[in-house]
Amino acid sequence: MLLNFDYDLTEDINFKLNLGNNIQDSYRTARSMGCSGLAVPGWYDIRNVSNVIQASNTNGAQLYDNLGFENNTIRQRSIAGFANLDLSFRDYLYLNSSFRIEESSVLSTTFDGEVHNKSYPYYSIGVSFIPTKAFSFFNDTFVNFIKIAPSYTRGGNTSAISPYETSEVGIIPSGYPYNTISGYGINPSQTNRNIKPEFVSTADLNVQLGFLKDRITLEGFVYQSDTENLITNANVSNTSGLNTLRDNVGKTRMRGFEVDLGLTPIKSAGIVWNIRASYAMSRSKVLELPEGVAEVNIYTPYTNRGIGVYAVLGEDFPILKGTTFQRDDQGRIIVDSNGTPLLSTELTNLGRVTPDYTLTLNTSVKFKGFTLSGSMDYRKGGVFSTLTKSLLTFTGAAEETGDFDRSQGYIVPNSVQLVNGGYVTNSTPVGGSASYANVANYFTSSTLQSLGEPTVIDATAFKVREISLSYDIPKNVLATTFVNSLTIGLYSRNPFIVYAKENRNYSDPETALSNGNGFGIAGTGQYPTQRSFGVNLKASF
Numbered sequence: 001m002l003l004n005f006d007y008d009l010t011e012d013i014n015f016k017l018n019l020g021n022n023i024q025d026s027y028r029t030a031r032s033m034g035c036s037g038l039a040v041p042g043w044y045d046i047r048n049v050s051n052v053i054q055a056s057n058t059n060g061a062q063l064y065d066n067l068g069f070e071n072n073t074i075r076q077r078s079i080a081g082f083a084n085l086d087l088s089f090r091d092y093l094y095l096n097s098s099f100r101i102e103e104s105s106v107l108s109t110t111f112d113g114e115v116h117n118k119s120y121p122y123y124s125i126g127v128s129f130i131p132t133k134a135f136s137f138f139n140d141t142f143v144n145f146i147k148i149a150p151s152y153t154r155g156g157n158t159s160a161i162s163p164y165e166t167s168e169v170g171i172i173p174s175g176y177p178y179n180t181i182s183g184y185g186i187n188p189s190q191t192n193r194n195i196k197p198e199f200v201s202t203a204d205l206n207v208q209l210g211f212l213k214d215r216i217t218l219e220g221f222v223y224q225s226d227t228e229n230l231i232t233n234a235n236v237s238n239t240s241g242l243n244t245l246r247d248n249v250g251k252t253r254m255r256g257f258e259v260d261l262g263l264t265p266i267k268s269a270g271i272v273w274n275i276r277a278s279y280a281m282s283r284s285k286v287l288e289l290p291e292g293v294a295e296v297n298i299y300t301p302y303t304n305r306g307i308g309v310y311a312v313l314g315e316d317f318p319i320l321k322g323t324t325f326q327r328d329d330q331g332r333i334i335v336d337s338n339g340t341p342l343l344s345t346e347l348t349n350l351g352r353v354t355p356d357y358t359l360t361l362n363t364s365v366k367f368k369g370f371t372l373s374g375s376m377d378y379r380k381g382g383v384f385s386t387l388t389k390s391l392l393t394f395t396g397a398a399e400e401t402g403d404f405d406r407s408q409g410y411i412v413p414n415s416v417q418l419v420n421g422g423y424v425t426n427s428t429p430v431g432g433s434a435s436y437a438n439v440a441n442y443f444t445s446s447t448l449q450s451l452g453e454p455t456v457i458d459a460t461a462f463k464v465r466e467i468s469l470s471y472d473i474p475k476n477v478l479a480t481t482f483v484n485s486l487t488i489g490l491y492s493r494n495p496f497i498v499y500a501k502e503n504r505n506y507s508d509p510e511t512a513l514s515n516g517n518g519f520g521i522a523g524t525g526q527y528p529t530q531r532s533f534g535v536n537l538k539a540s541f
Helices: 062-067 136-140 387-394 436-444
Strands: 002-008 013-031 034-038 049-053 071-089 093-104 109-111 114-116 119-129 143-157 189-191 198-211 216-228 231-235 244-248 251-267 271-288 295-299 307-312 319-322 333-335 348-352 357-367 370-380 383-386 415-419 422-425 456-458 461-472 485-499 532-540
Touching: 136 143, 319 383, 348 383, 383 387, 387 436
Parallel strands: 189 244, 333 415
Antiparallel strands: 002 013, 013 071, 034 049, 071 093, 093 119, 109 114, 119 143, 143 198, 198 216, 216 251, 231 244, 231 295, 251 271, 271 357, 295 307, 307 319, 319 348, 357 370, 370 461, 383 456, 415 422, 461 485, 485 532
16 A cells, blocks of 8 residues: 655645555465375376375385475565655755654564564665756866765565475474374474564765766766674584584674766767776674684585685685685695695685676677677686686696696795705605605695695686677668567677686685675586677567
8 A cells, every 4th residue: 555645835845645555475385295106007196096195205206206296385465664755856956765664473473472573663864965967067077967966775675585484384304203104303403583674874974077069978986784683594613413503693884985987979960889897895894702712614615625705703704614724824835745735624714705896898899780788797816616626626636736847746836944943945746756656646635625725726717798799770770660660689698707816617706605795615516607699689569
C-alpha cells in the first residue's frame, strides 16, 4: 500500500511525501521421491514400485543421489513501514530523506518461553545544491554545471540469514548410526539465535562539474562506510562439534574515493568522440571483533591447504593468512641439512585481497552511422590464492618444476642453511642429493601441498572488457518499410586479458570459491574467464 502526496507549498517550494507499507510472504513446499522396479509392467504409480529410494539411502542408490529429493516446507515473512520526504526549492536546492522500519521472520527465535521477533529501523538524508542554477553569473563562464550533494545513509539487512537458521533444526546424516538406517544429528553449521541485523552506515560527498557545455565533465566521490554487526560464517574449532558459526563478528570501516573525467575531444556533425576515465581507491579496516577475539577465520575451504580468509583486528579486511616457509632476517628461505625448506608453525599475514586502486577507461567514436566503442580496466595490487598452481606443481606441470638442472637436482631458490651458528647460501638439493626422484618427491609431498604461501600471487590484471562495432542503417533507407530503426553490430567480450607476471594464467583474480566476504581463494574446479565473439541485431517497428 502506498500513499503519494505532491504539493506546491509556495511558488518556490515543492513538497512530496510517500507513505506506505510492504508485506512479503514467501511459502514453498516440496515433496519428492524416487523409486525403481515396477511390480506390474507399464503401471507408473508409486503404489506399484518394488523399491522406494529415500534421499538419504546410500545402499545401492548412488545413481539417484543427485536428484535432490526433498521433503520440506519453508515459509518466510517480512513486514515494513516506510516514508519518503522530498523538498525542492527553485529547482536548485533539494532535500531527500527516507525512513523504514522492518520486521523479518528470519530473526524470530523462541527461548525463555517467549517469541522474540526483532524489528529494526534504517533511514537516509541527503542534500543537493546546484549553484549554476542558483546564480546567474555562471551563464557567462565556461563552467556550465556544478552540483554538490552530501548524504548520509544507514541501511539494515538480514539477507545473509535463511529461514529457520535461528531455530534448533536437526539433520539426517546418511547411513548413521547404521549403514541402511538414517539417524538424527545436530546441524554442524549453526546460526546464533540472538543474531542481529547487519547495518551499513555511509556518509559521502559527491561533486559534479561540467565545462564548455559538458565537453569536459569532472565528478568526485568520497565516502566512509561503516559495517556494524557484520554477518558472516566463521570457522570454529572442531572440538565444539560445529563446522561453522554464522554470527555478528564485529565492525569494519571502508574509506575511499573515486574521480571520473569525461571528455568530448571531437564533436561535429559527422563525428563524435567521447572518452570517460576513472580512478578509484578504497580500504577496509577491522575496527571491532567480539570481546577477547583478535581475529576471525572467515573462510577456509580446505583445512589441508594452509590458506584462509581472515578478519584481523586493526588490519585491512579481508586478508589471506597461511602457512609459510621459515625465513631469515633477509627474507631468504631456511632449509635443513637435506636442502628441504623448514616451515613455520604459525599462520602469517600474506596480504590484502582488495586492490591498491582501479583504473577504468571507456571510449566511443561515432562517424556517419558507425560506432566503435571499447571498455577496459586495470586493477593494481592485492593478492589472491590460486589452488590451480598447487595442483600444477603436484603434477609437475608448473614452471618451477622444470626450471632446474637434473644433474644438480633442485636447489630451493634464495635459500640458506644454518652452519656454525650463521646462515650461508644453500647449495644442497632437496632430498640431500642430485636425484630426480628426490625432486619429484619434494614437489608431490603432502608438506609442500599443504603450504599456503606458494599459492598466493599478485592479483594485478588488465582487462579489455568489450570492443564493439555497430552501424545504424540510415533512416531514408528504411523510409518505405515498416522498420523504424535498424542496427547491426559485431562485438567481442574479454578479447584481451593480461595478468601479473607470476600469474601464468592459473586463475582469474576475480573468481572465488566463495562469494560475499569469503572471496580471495580461487579453486581448481572453476571455469576460466571466457572470451566471446558475436553479432547482434537491433530493430524497432
